[in-house]
Amino acid sequence: MLPLLKIEWLKIKKYPAFWWMFGIVALTYPGINWMSQKGYESAVSRKDVTGNVAKMLLGNPFAFPDAWHSVAYFSSYFVLVPAILIIMLIANEYTFKTHRQNIIDGWNRNQFITAKMIDVFIISLVTTISYTIVAAIFGFTFSDSINVTRWAEELQYIPLFFLQTFAQLTIAALLGFLLRKAFLALGIFFFYFLIIEPIIKVYLRIKEISFREFLPFEISNRLIPFLNFFGRVNKDANEAYKQSLTEINAHVLYTLIFTTAIWWLCYYLNKKRDL
């Protein structure tokens, strides 16, 4: 595994898109959370009834321990940025035909897929580290003296964020692997992530079909549930939030099964098909 990691690093470390992605993640993660925090601040700073209601509704999502959850939730929308990199890293191998050269030079076909899984792992790790730093900075910045002592609560969102990122980047890797062309894979990934799956989710909800939690992205989206904004005033919303928290463990399992199945498919196809 270590030699594969070393070789993948040789490929990545001088790839400009990797550093662009790193820079964009380093900007967007604090950026989106900063914007959300400013929105929250402006809502609760009003002296009228609306300000008080907002404060009552929202609590302080950027103070500990909620910061881990809130920052993970807002940041998770930007999985699109590392997904671009994953698709490009995989499609590049096919564009440059280096997927063949790696085998000619002495890798076996499984090692090629394992190397790509390492890429997904590295990018997920970098993304998770960025999230952790942003969440920690927000938490320490916006916590009062009581909240700050609760910094170690809800740390489970760090591994959950990692798993969610790894699972969703695995879908990006699958598209890159199957389609081999960055433009096509990116188009389908974005279109499905932003448009198709949300429409299917709405349709299934209207039709009261319970399958929607097993849609490719929704499986892992439920690792980081929607924030409990309305739970303080709406009993049903609060119950729904509590329910979503209890489902996290099951979705960890579903996500692991789904992600393993995707990688198994990649290994299987790569072993069988002509390169």
Added chain:
Amino acid sequence: MSSVLSLQGITKNYGSLRALNDVSFEVPKGCVFGILGPNGSGKTTMLSIVLDILRADTGTFSWFGKPSSCDSRKKIGSLLETPNFYHYLSATDNLNITQAISGRGTPADIDAVLETVNLVQRKNSKFSSFSLGMKQRLAIGAALLGNPEVLVFDEPTNGLDPVGIAEIRNLIKELAAHGKTIIMASHLLDEVEKVCTHVAILKKGTLLTAGNVDEVLTNEDIVEISAADTTRLQHALQSFSGFTNIKHEGNNIQLFFPIGTANLEEVNRFCFEKGVTLNHLTIKRKSLEAKFFELTNN
């Protein structure tokens, strides 16, 4: 002589097209093995199969007497079809990856192979900035890394200028002189004839012949003669027996005999007795080009 590569009954189909049809041959250790064939004859498909890029539908092959594995490929320096490198990386960085995957050579050997293929001045330039010839030379450099015992070259002189072609030809001869086994696919017959000791000829996926160059090219003896009076010589030869065919090549006449039956002394004596003095008498090998066209009916 032990075999480096052995193919048994390799067949490959692309849909309804049969790219390789029951191909079997052996590549002896220490030879320069040329694989010839017109475009689309299956040369690259065959090399892709033995390098595990394509899957054969039927048949087996072995490297060094063992079933193919990634360990066997690590011992082989290969250039298949086109130079395949990371466009955003320099020559050195690309060879670092080759070295890390194959385990051939050390990072310190990279400068040496870049020197061999005249790329040391551009070692820090990105691959995307290279000309076609430079890309080809880098691919040859990658194959040479770690001084492997076996080299596989698919059209190694593609994109090279005449000087580059001569350099690669000399390099191949030099490698062969050091006992390396070289398997080379090419449609440049002259190139193959100049360097190869063994040859296999493919046409539309079928192996027409394979073996030592001398054996492949000499399935008949060609005796070339000439005299000051060609007409008289022609007339005299009408009563000579034993040859199967006669051809005129400029001022020379070529007599084709079944292999091993030509006797220069007898030809000379016959002509002399008929009053014709020969000023040229030699036994010739058929050119690879002639043999190739004969076999492929082109």
